Amino acid sequence: MQLSLSLFKAGTQADTADTLSFNFNIPNPTKAAKLRELAASMQKTIDAKLNPAIGNQRATKRRKRIAQGIIAEGMELQTIQSWLLAIAQMWEMGNIPEVLRGISQKSQVETLFRISQQGKTPQELQETLNVEYNQDWVNSLNHASIYNAGEIVSAIREIQLYVKPQEISTTQQELNKLELEIIGMTWKDFFPTPPDVCKRLIQLAEINENSRILEPSAGSGCITKAIVEKYPQVDLEVVEINPTLRRILELKGFNLVGRDFPSYTTDNLYSHVIMNPPFSQLLEHIYHAWKLIKSGGILITIVPESVFFNRKYQDFKEWLESWNAYDESLPKNAFIKSNNPTGVTTRIIKMHKP
Template sequence: MATATRRKRRTKSERSAQAAEALARAVENDSQANYQPIIDGFLARGLKAEDIKPRENVFTYPAWQAKGRQVRRGERGVKIFVRVPIDESKPADNKPATPDAKKAKQTVGRRAVVFHISQTFEIGGDDSGQPLPAAPGGDDNQAPAPRKPNAERIAAQLRRSADVLTSQIEHKLRPMTQRPTARRNWHYIQRQFEGQDMLKTQHAMHALADAWVAGTIPESLKAVRQRYAILRMVSKGVDTSGYYSARRTDEYRDNSETAQTLRRFLAGDADATRRAEEVEAAEQLTSRENELRLCSRPGFFPTPDSVIAEMLRRADIQPGNRILEPSAGMGHILRALIADPLPTIRYAMGSIDIRWCEINAECREFIGTSIDYPRCQSLSEDDVHDFLDIDPCDVGLFDRILMNPPFENGQDAEHAMNAADFLEPGGRLVAIVSEGLFYRRDRKATEFREWLDEVDGYSFKLPDNAFDGPDAVRPTKVATRIVVVEEPAE
């Protein structure tokens, strides 16, 4: 009984080498069959048909290496389908086949990627991108000139790469949805910085794409195409050395000559400059907002968005109304008014006046820099910023008053009763007050309840977690109510 010869297993490197050799041989021998796909593929890359010559100028990656040439990094080849012959007649131990051995040749389909000579350079030489010398036998063997960069193609690549960042930017710049703590706020600030860096990168890539199309791209910036490299060139560092602190530094992450050239190029682009200024302003506001978010200030609890929406619904703002916010804080109610969340406000935006008052200097500064609306101004032009010290005869009366006064020491009662004196006949006051005013027996709480009965006002309780939900800037578990008071019409 004949003993079967056991095949010797080939190593991975041997299999790869044999496959590369067979594939290169198949492409070379079968080039006529793949002639048209190769022509079509390289025509789409911008080469002329007479310069392609598949038999002389088109080979696979290992075939080019065997010829002493290397494919340039980043070059994209043309995919073709070939039949690779596999000789199964030789035994695995590499001994000569016996005369009786049955010779069986098989072929297997493989996909190959071929590269043009203009995509290669000589290994160890300095002719990067230069074609091989012309083969003897006539003028038809003349090699093509190096391919020039396609401006439209590069611009499209830059724009596609920039647009990929859109979803990431939206994710990074999303608002905080958890109760703010020092650690969460630290992560939030860093996330905001990352989103703003991506936004700068996106703007820079679009500016580079426009320059490629216009033919104004500087020579030193033609190789600047990678997102991460551009991000480092246009963004400044972040210092996180403090206790749960993150702030921008004055140094750019990349100060190379190319990076400085890119920043000068962007500074000369009016549109890019405007976008950069907008991002810088947003960064400063983010940093300032987070400082105020964690500041130690008794009774400072900015109004959550869900509560503001209910206040606006109760206020029923009409075109031509004059509106007052006497406890502006960080300006959350003001921004909601300007953002016109309700149809009645949207139609009225051209005719309403908004005035605000805030006793805290840091909050006043923040409102002044974060709100840019010509019809939203400070209530007092002099140095009087305490609402309780302002006389309605000096500033006039208002059709609507929306307020969230501080709760400590009965200040909410004082502010609400004082605000009612600023109402026009037929005007309406919508104020947030603490639940304690409705059951405490101290003088301020008692006077407030008596006053609310006299002016025929009403109140309703807010949910227990109204100031303790995910949209609360500075959470508190204090129970609150909304009070509504209407001044009788004449």
């Protein structure tokens, strides 16, 4: 049966557009807990959409566009989740408006959110809801005891009173946007380290709770993120020169201590330097990293396979041998899974400083 909407139904909260009428009542922790449970059940889907698997595949414009759409969906779900949590908080505090008391399902909150994105006046909203294909919206809100366009507008306003746009964290949104921008970024030697390679670097590094670690030319923080996930309390610092990549590192909460690595100095030397240096400045970065490691410390670095057969690296190879460096070949296509893929064959070098 099609709903006939009245914008001026007696007793609705839309009678005065600028006034929100709160009906104070007894807190209901049971209803609050149910809404919080619904919000929590969304988290796995939100996380998956904010970090789509397609974003980790070989970069193409099409994949980047698809990933952007998936992340946008994740951001919308984050807002719907925040609306559920806002209504839960109202029940906990005992100030739930009458127009929101019937909400018990995620679909009802999602309907309100979708309507709020249309930017319609109450009159336009009435016309929209009277269209047959929108009856699912009408039925969903009817089950929440929301019966007309005026009440819909009022319900949305009551929620937005608790969830103001400026209160919704934009950090993840900015981070997702920037990380999509850098997919396929052609900037110097920017080839983010794939997860499997990060894992192997950490396995070789002999990290413990007292380690003090530096990642030079940290890029988007792939290695640093892998370290923090396994050793969350470790003392870890990063250096990066590119402004966009620096902003990404800041948004991820990493401790930036320098810009141009070859000119970075510190009196507080590191127990570990773990790095994927720019191959165009390979030797400069590795020699400088060695200076920043204290006695007993470890250097772990990725190098191109060419180091071991190109004559121009002869002095460097002799230097490695003088420190009894360990080297390990990575799989041939190890960096094909990078956000900026390359077919360059690589090795890992590990060195202990006496």
